[in-house]
Amino acid sequence: MKWSEFFVTGEPLIYAADVAIVLTMVGIVFVLTYFKKWKWLWNEWLTTVDHKKIGVMYIICAVLMLFRGGVDALLMRAQLTAPNMKFLDAQHYNEIFTTHGTIMILFMAMPFIIGLMNIVVPLQIGARDVAFPYLNALSFWLFFFGALLFNISFVIGGSPDAGWTAYFPLAGNEFSHGVGNNYYAVALQISGIGTLMTGINFLVTILKMRAPGMTLMRMPMFTWTILITCVLIIFAFPVLTVALALMTFDRLFDTQFFTMANGGMSMLWANLFWIWGHPEVYIVILPAFGIFSEVVSTFAGKRLFGYKAMVGSIVGIAFLSFIVWVHHFFTMGAGPAVNSAFSITTMAIAIPTGVKIFNWLFTLRKGKIRFTTAMLWSLAFIPNFVIGGVTGVMLAMAAADYQYHNSYFLIAHFHYVLIAGTVFACFAGLHYWYPKMFGHILNERLGKWTFWLFMIGFNICFFPMYFLGLMGMTRRMYTYSDGLGWTPLNVVATVGAVLMGIGFIVLCYNIYYSARYGERDMTGDPWNGRTLEWATASPPVHYNFPVTPVVEDLDAYWVMKKKYGGFHVKEEDLKPIHMPSNSGRPFWMSVAFFVAGFGLVFKWFALAIVGALFIVLGLILRSFEDDDGYYIPVDEIKRMERAARKGA
């Protein structure tokens, strides 16, 4: 690495980004100093172990990453609008589609889902926090600094450019010389460790910390989907850990795992990547199913139809998700027997998914439907996701896949499942739980503008891509020649992308507008909800529940409201509450991970070792720590409860 190559140069867009980054940093430092907020930032956020605050930080990062990935998408659409465009060159285009994919899956969809589950799951099961609050903070900061490391690649050293799947041999030293793919290997590793710990944390939380009376079959559907998602994380992410470690060895230490000579096998990477990668898409879609289940049930005013079948189908999908990975490379040439087997397992996933679709439809049947923004996202999910699902079954037919493979047909398919599934769910969940997070409702009028702009834009953008794919346009091509007949549909797709961008801007404006003028939620239960999170104040006091609620049936809070008129707490029942202490260690340990990771990216091993030593120091200090948290006395609880319930 030469010093002259340290900063990325030569592109006006990059210089503009440099200026924007410096200005933003100066701005943040100025605002924090001017309003004397440094201490607040450290005490309330950087050192917090409160699952709700950690969840909020995840969601803020996810929205920022949605912006970053969205700008990447708009740049790509701009380049492809007309034939022979000179807006981006091939290398720059390669970097942008790589970061777009990686960021959207790992640094947008994952943290958005994990953020919502952080906020909601402990509340839904009647717990005061997660099983391991300290670990939870560490998970977040590892994700944060992993994402930061990945994002600085576009101004320092250069971005990865081998696609979000980073297939070998392209991603190896033979064909990718720069540090870009080192960033990919190291940054994903750091945030992946955080995700694995989140999976363990929430599995233990859900298994062990449910309120009395909440049997497994009385758990809210969202909590069920998170439980199964955690199992997927625990068994899928170690595969990514290994795959990325092998990639790191190949790139930094010239080992021969995926190389072209000395026995290396590049297809091994594709297998390892997708053994993680396919469960990964269910890691982001199962929680989405959970969110839709909650929203549909609440706004149809009915108990979820076919609860047991829903649970069974999540488990079925999770099981099948581990035995379909070869469908990502049917064209590898594994032979008819292997391809047929994976073709059948892939199509089999349509069965439990279909069960779920019908269950949502039957939940709606004869319901008193309220068309809130969250409900609109959920209703739009059903037809759009079905389009994605049906084209998925088309792709699952191995023989036909030879035609569709790596064409825009595939691009359209997975955007229809990931956007109509996961992104719609994130927006539905954001609108639905927003009052619980911040104590005010996101403006419904602006919310509906976002919904219609984004949903229509989404269809205008991606529906034409099915046809572009059938017409022969392949993914990752940075330009195309005139006269292929692709231009009109590409123009349409770009128009759709712009509409989605406008929808996103309206959402951001809505966040600002609602913070200033939005309706305050004084009841804690603005939607007439059914599950325990609505039994708390909005936003909940940091211990969540003054006394642990007792669950009598599914839809615990709904039953409480019907039987007792709500969740009542008698002051004489209050006992001192035990809570975990804040800690700054997860933050600085993650900084150490970042430093070590940066050292590895540039092969500055001395720096990497310094970072590693600080990580070890953090582990040792944690081992010797003798902090058992603290108790909140009853008088303090009384005072906080009265303050939180002022409006109720």
Add this chain to the structure above:
Amino acid sequence: MGEAAHRYEETLPLEYRTQESRLNILGFWIFLGAEVALFATLFATYLVLFQRTGSGPTAGELFEVKDVLIETLLLLTSSFTCGLAIFEMRRGRMSGLIAWLLVTLLLGAGFITFEIREFIHYVHEGATMQTSAFLSSFFVLVGTHGAHVSVGIGWMILIIIQLLQRGLTAKTARKVFIVSLYWHFLDVVWIFIFTLVYLLGMVI
């Protein structure tokens, strides 16, 4: 957390008495589940690549039976002594507990010493990580196990210091128990390495 966090169950073994300990132990079992997936992936990688030796040596030409047998004996014995440490802990005997943990540590350190010797020997014969896909996967699989054992040694030292400082409490007992789970797990992984890497390598 809450009251439940400090629900103290007198009838359970010391390491299981607080709710926090029960959560930690379950969490660690689940972590070991993830470790199983991690090592399974490394084993799969090795089994895919172990006959792809390129221009380098094959497994049969390389492996030294004597060193591997010594390593195996040291590690299997250390797992037994680790079990004895837990046995002493359940009987409430600090001295026995610490003595057996120290024996475990020394056996583990012996294992690592022999493993490093073995690796140096291979490198001197020209069999490095960079030589072939077989050797890359061999060094990463066996090296990952060795790194785990080294971490276990460091971890056990920290826990012995805490035992000396704080005595045998519900908290320190839980820590000893968890590190013992980790240690036995590494033993199990080694049995697979011994079978699938060394024995298979010398047969085929």
